Amino acid sequence: MSTSPETLVTAAGRLLLPEPGSVSTLGPGLRARAAAVLLRMALDEALNAYWQRVTPSMTRIGKHRMLCLEWYAGHDTARRCRTTWAALSAACHYRTYELPPAPAEVHARLMEVTSLLAALRGRAGTNSATPKGDT
Template structure:
């Protein structure tokens, strides 16, 4: 199997450590920004591969894919993934008044991307890490669904709003302005 994410990381590393005759062709800031783009693409590619194997219908919105990652990996990996992706995303966008990123900064991100790719390689491939059990109805009583079944809904009928879990209060509405 071809590993596109690792190839992108290798290309980013080649940009950060140019050969003897190629160092003068691009400035260090331009090379660092290009390497950041490649590293972010590597993260996106690996996340695409992960979700394709886990749930092919998963949305392509990066924020949703990263938020759901926490259920399938450990919390630390998911947080590091979001932090690294966000940092690289900020570096990728060119803004005229800002200085380009330092190659040492992107080199540190490269090491983090390698660690994240390794962590996602070791993630489970079938079940989420967090399993939420179904509620058990009290004995002697049958559970009634909070929302009527789809077949029982008719046009114009209202659907009940979700309520807070037992023991929690709803926050009072804010009255007045600042």
């Protein structure tokens, strides 16, 4: 069972900005990395939902769905998805020789993912029959 992208974004926001007075045993870097994982999952779920509405066979193809997004959702949305997904992927990986991602950096990605969720939701019905370049 999958969790909605909005729920994942909300959970990431709670990790980045814990409620006042709550005791957190996780350091800011670890919370930021965990939030990055949740945000990347939210973006993946949003892309799955987008392709499910546009052309269901695209949900099985993995990397190709990001490459084909430009033809269906437009250049700007596709570029933002690629760069956000790549930045979140880099933030998710633990490397002993690098510092963890900064909470402010991941918070900026949270805002971008929120914007992308709205863009992907809004574009789903517009180009369901033909790619953007063929109209």
